[in-house]
Amino acid sequence: MRKIFVAGNWKLNKTIAEAKDLVNAMLPELEKITNVDKAVCPSYLAVPAVAEVCKGTSLKVGAQNVYWEDSGAFTGEVAPKMVAEVCDYVIVGHSERRAMFGETDETVNKRLKAALEAGLHVIVCVGETLEENEAGETEAVVSRQLKQGLADITAAQAEKITIAYEPVWAIGTGKAATPEDANNVHKNVIRPLLTAQFGEARAQAMRIQYGGSIKPDNAAELFAMSDIDGGLVGGASLKADSFVEIIRAASMVTIVVEESEK
Numbered sequence: 178m179r180k181i182f183v184a185g186n187w188k189l190n191k192t193i194a195e196a197k198d199l200v201n202a203m204l205p206e207l208e209k210i211t212n213v214d215k216a217v218c219p220s221y222l223a224v225p226a227v228a229e230v231c232k233g234t235s236l237k238v239g240a241q242n243v244y245w246e247d248s249g250a251f252t253g254e255v256a257p258k259m260v261a262e263v264c265d266y267v268i269v270g271h272s273e274r275r276a277m278f279g280e281t282d283e284t285v286n287k288r289l290k291a292a293l294e295a296g297l298h299v300i301v302c303v304g305e306t307l308e309e310n311e312a313g314e315t316e317a318v319v320s321r322q323l324k325q326g327l328a329d330i331t332a333a334q335a336e337k338i339t340i341a342y343e344p345v346w347a348i349g350t351g352k353a354a355t356p357e358d359a360n361n362v363h364k365n366v367i368r369p370l371l372t373a374q375f376g377e378a379r380a381q382a383m384r385i386q387y388g389g390s391i392k393p394d395n396a397a398e399l400f401a402m403s404d405i406d407g408g409l410v411g412g413a414s415l416k417a418d419s420f421v422e423i424i425r426a427a428s429m430v431t432i433v434v435e436e437s438e439k
């Protein structure tokens with residue numbers, strides 16, 4: 178089984194002081210859980226402080242976005258090597274970036290390539306809107322986002338990529354996709370595309386996270402699905418207790434699946 182990977186996306190929340198408090202509150206419990214990979218992604222300004230607190234622990238730190246140029250007249254942007262100086266992970270293509278800040282599959286691809294070049298692990302987000310879902314376009318939209326977002330990426334580079342399937346209608350709404358529906362997209366849309374581009378072995382090793390209203394009470398059933406290899410968690414990652422509960426659920430699923438595979 179693929180090791181479950183759960184990442185918290187704190188979005189535009191938490192000052193530097195609040196971010197340090199939050200991560201300090203999570204760490205003691207998270208450090209006890211070794212069979213799950215975990216990360217938190219604070220807003221840019223809090224990343225160095227959180228990374229400092231997490232140094233030497235099992236909790237990885239990421240940024241929520243990155244630009245594709247190394248330097249120059251790009252006011253307000255942050256370069257891949259600047260992110261890589263302080264943390265290991267970055268999210269690209271989050272639906273909020275696409276919907277509110279004009280990001281496209283093409284710019285997602287540029288960000289991804291530049292981030293990989295800088296040595297970062299990248300979480301690439303894809304997912305359909307409610308209208309697209311209701312029009313039966315989920316497969317077409319996710320396929321387009323994935324093909325264009327991952328254009329020109331090699332199997333070797335893909336080792337540092339995690340895909341996050343986040344149906345837009347499930348983000349922040351309290352209405353998660355059913356485990357079966359999410360798993361269907363992971364297993365029958367995303368994994369086959371990864372296989373076509375990177376080959377069977379790499380595609381099987383890659384983690385596909387689900388994101389959209391993951392909570393402590395629905396996490397276990399989601400993570401128990403064959404092709405849901407973790408989660409990208411927004412709201413529930415802003416409280417130490419709920420994030421820890423979600424990671425604990427991932428840990429229990431891992432133990433149960435490993436037992437059943439013996």
Ligand code: PEP
Nearest residue numbers: 348349388389390411412
């Ligand atoms: C997200 O921000 O990527 C997300 C999935 O948010 P939430 O868990 O709040 O739905």
